[in-house]
Amino acid sequence: MTQPIIQLSGLDKFYGNFQALSQVDLDIKTGEFFSLLGPSGCGKTTLLRSIAGFETPSAGSLYIDGQSMDGVPANKRPTNMVFQSYAIFPHMSVAENVAYGLKARKLPKAEIKTRVTDAIAMVGLQGFGERASHGLSGGQRQRVALARALVLKPRVLLLDEPLSALDKKLREQMQSELRQLQRAVGITFVLVTHDQEEALTMSDRIAVMFDGTIAQVATPQDLYGQPCSRLVANFIGMMNFLDAKILSTSGETVDVDVQSFGKLTLPLGQATGGLEGCDAVGVRPEMLTILTGSQTAEREIEAVVSEVFYYGDMTYYDVRLPFKEESVTITMRNTAGRSILGVGEKARVGWSASSLLLLK
């Protein structure tokens, strides 16, 4: 087991009375693509800037590569940052921008030249070296920012919402390029984003943050499949919540009264955040099915379609369940031969106890 590249423990950050970070403990492994995900104002950028050295934590410790970063300024840390605005120096050419950090390190001219050329080629900007940087497009500026940081071979590359300024198509392209680039250079990437899809597709592991605290750290699959609270579940993808009451626990199982689905016995493992305070079950929209014809499911319930949203490849149904009139969303793939139900039609909803999560 190698030592984590970044170790944070008990990190606090106050701005006057406002607490931006509270008791953050986090280990980031060497070579992984790690994302800090959360809504705006959750402290993810403050955390990133603390790692970079732009913010001084009010309390707690921060180790990078086994070294305490206490009192180490940003220009002496083994980290480099890609800024949200890219912060490309407008009065310098692309090559001058990329060479900036190498010049600060007073490396020999010849070495600077080869490393700059390599870095520019690495991000796919061959032939752009002499271009003035202010004429570049958003995607090109991003590549320059990447080259400028990666040319210094940092131990950790910090990325502050690097894709938020790009349009959707370019963003998706850059997501896969960033992922490939990270695998190629093997440097630890720490990405800040508020876009859950971006975090899920790119990261090895994700930390979800709310209100200055880390709610959950997990792989994308675990985060989506086993969120530890309603807050996390709601932030990562869509989740239906149904009121539930814990009746009793016995050994490895828990008896629950989900009013809309009836009384159930679930394995303790499906209470992903612990049993305490659980008052709902969550189920992903794609885990529910609308049964047609002779199709059957483990469990079935009669419901009424209250809203239909047609997306081409998918249809989103809002259906109202009997008893408590709770509404759930169901997503169905529009496969051949499947007819789209209309509002007010009856639907047989298939579900299974194993896809339910007990959440607080």
Place this chain on the structure above:
Amino acid sequence: MLRKGHIFKWYIGIFLVFLYAPAILLPVFAFNDSSIVSFPLKGFTTKWFAVLQTNETLHVAVGNSLMIAVTTALFSTLFGVLAARASTRFVFPARRSIMGFIMLPMVLPEIIIGVSLLVVIIQMGFELSLWSIILGHILICTPFCIAILSSAFMNLDQSLEEASFDLGQTRWNTFWLVIIPLVMPGIVASLLIAFTISLDEFIIAFFLAGTEPTLPVYIWGQLRFPAKLPSLMALGTILLVLSISLLLVADYFRRRGIRKTGIENTGGFL
């Protein structure tokens, strides 16, 4: 609607005539072959310019004015850079009121500054010299420089500075390699504004001039002699041409700087 547009055109026309007609009269009379400044014009002559060439007192006054204006421009811009940087980048106690007091001389009547400086300088036992004028001029020019430079510094993306620091550069080098080049258009504008304000400032120069007059003080002194009027017209013509060329040159450099860096147009009221 049409009628309104018509009135507006007249208004602009009259406004421009009032603004520029007197200035245009300067070159007209500078080349007029008559010692009386009035219509109708007589013949064409360049003798008034020749008179200027031999006037020693005038040359000294021009030299004084240039020396004062250049020194004032340098110092007020330096102070402006420091103040603008501090006020846009750092938060310190009573920042607003401190900045307010620094900006106050902009609206303070110059005669108050002139008189009070005169009293203070005499009371402290200093001789009046060109430096006392420079002192007064720095006092009135600095607020203008701060106003121009603040907007230049404000438009600067703070992450540029952080990026430089993050890439391993020191704060000192960051200032010279990133910040100064990017606020250069503002600095040029500031130098220019301070230079022009100082060059034609009269009240403070008049109060604080010892035995060495500046150009405006000299011109004012000459107005008592009607015979000197045509050569003053010639002098005015030269100043007019010089200041227009100076503005054009400065604006050229400013635009070039903006093109080169692609940053926002700062200090652009020239």
